[in-house]
Amino acid sequence: MTALTLRNVVNVEILQEIQERFSDATGFGVIIADEQGVPVTRPTNFTSFCTHIRSSEKGLQCCIASDRKVGLIAAEQGKTVIHYCHSGLVDLAAPIFLNGKHIGSVLCGQVLIEDRDEKQVDLIREKTKHLPIDQELLQLYFEKIEFTSQKRIETATELLQLVANYIIKMGANYLAQEELNEKNQKLMEEMQARARLEKLLQETQLKVLQSQINPHFLFNTLNTISRLAYLENAEQTQNVTYSLAKIMRYSLRNIDQLVTLKEELDYTKNYLNIQQSRFRNRIQYEERIDVDIETIKMPILSIQPIIENAIIHGFEPQDSRIVIKIHGFLKDDKVVLEISDTGVGMTEEKVSSLFLDSSVKKNSHTTGIGMNNVQKRIQYYFGEEYGITVVESRPGVGTMVRIVIPNSGGVPV
Template sequence: LPIDQELLQLYFEKIEFTSQKKIEASTEMLQLVANHIVKLGANNLVQEELNEKNQKLMEEIKVRSRLEKLLQETQLKVLQSQINPHFLFNTLNTISRLAYLENAEQTQNVTYSLAKIMRYSLRNIDQLVSLREELDYTRNYLNIQQSRFRNQIHYEEIIDFDTEAIKMPILSIQPIIENAIIHGFEPQDSRVVINIHGFLVDNHVVLEISDTGVGMTEEKVASIFSHSGVGKNSHTTGIGMNNVQKRIQYYFGEEYGITAIESKSEVGTTVRLVLPNSGGVLY
């Protein structure tokens, strides 16, 4: 069909022309957008690779941690199995019965206390126990020490709440008592009174463990928390006061633990131990 020249001219006149500069600018813009898209894609690939590597690393760390824990548990079981605990307890109970038949009352009491101490010490060091159990352990420990030092150590205990309801890390009190005997009693070898007073303050459990020993110097008090808990600062259990502090704060927070140690020469020492009130009720 013949083309309508007038109509064609009309449409032609309506066409908008773009300058070469605009075309060049548009081209540059498209290149920038394309480069940005390429960079985003590359970054995403790199991030995916990093995430994959991190995930593999975390899995390796978890596997290594499980293996280390298994190794530690195995080593502990090997140490514990070197002497069968049941055989040892049965032997101690046999000695206790023999002492009873021979009317050796003190020997019987010491043997019985030692059996209970050893059974308690073989429990998991990471578990929480009741304050009642800790005090029972402390009494058995002091029973042996009183026999060793011919009753020169006098023990007093005043608790103003339900000890069964209060929880704490196992072997938290005995290292403090032992520290009192070693630094307060042994240097003077005379009668010493050890007292545990438990009470509630602002919904916190406070245990004040005091002795009438020779006291400690400021340097000795400052050195208590400067050791790892194994060595000079630990004795019977291998657990020092620094170890007690770390475990209590691990479970309950830094506001708990041994909050004060007051000691005066020829007067004695008082250690203040603070725990959360996990259900204690005033008598």
């Protein structure tokens, strides 16, 4: 079994890419370190002040010790913490756990907080004057340290924890794969019994992070949050951030379980909240549900891909508004969900193409979950009589998709 270290269970280049995209979205300096504070990745967007300090062996060891200290504090508290580094700058640290063991931290910051840290300036100069580096140059770099708001720090704290959870999930999947390789023949037979669902999950591109949102969508959203934070005084930003956090938590759930209709609708509303912010509220959403959403069960991510299809194909090419409606009701003791939009509509040929295999039809701006995949998963759980039964669309008028599932939620066939 591979030793349980951050370098062994997660590809370092993938960590580097995650780190760089987070830094691009937030503007903070970021680094990922092991449990001893030793860097695993190359620093991203570090201030000249911190880079100059780390250029000396003594300064580097001070930084490593500081990162180790804040990483341990975060591990003890089990959450992202705000901390002052050995030089006196504000740093954030989110702990990375695997199998109950602290294996590292994601760290960012290298800023000072407005209306709180002005008195830190002289203290920082005092703390760094003993380092064997060019002190005049260090003072020039110090003058460029950014003062930021408490609100921005709090928002970054939430996002940093999501990044740490993302890394934890990758490490957990790696260990799970190793354990599978060591299973005996009895477990292999059990895996074969689940082969159809495993193959289907791969087709829907939900492997590794179990329906994690496509990284393009995730980091485009992070960039949207960053722009909103710059332009606003943060109420809308807070709402978008909250919706993204809910999406992340939901998408990290077990993909082979059924969820309630309420959970699917809540997920869809969080997704639409982000899209409404992106398109400046040109998307209107209406919902009328006449069934018990707490007891109806369905496969995870069955509604959102259809909503996404309406936005990508029925709305993005034009500048007008679009109304998306979901109507849920009972018919012949079955649950019917009709998802309609007032978008540009489609030809019959376009409607047929919606059911192409997701491996054939790829779009880097979407989750990659096609309607054909939604259909296969519903029918896998409930049988051939269920799934997407109708797609009606007229160019210039809009589209309606009808999903039928069992009234009681049923059990897998």
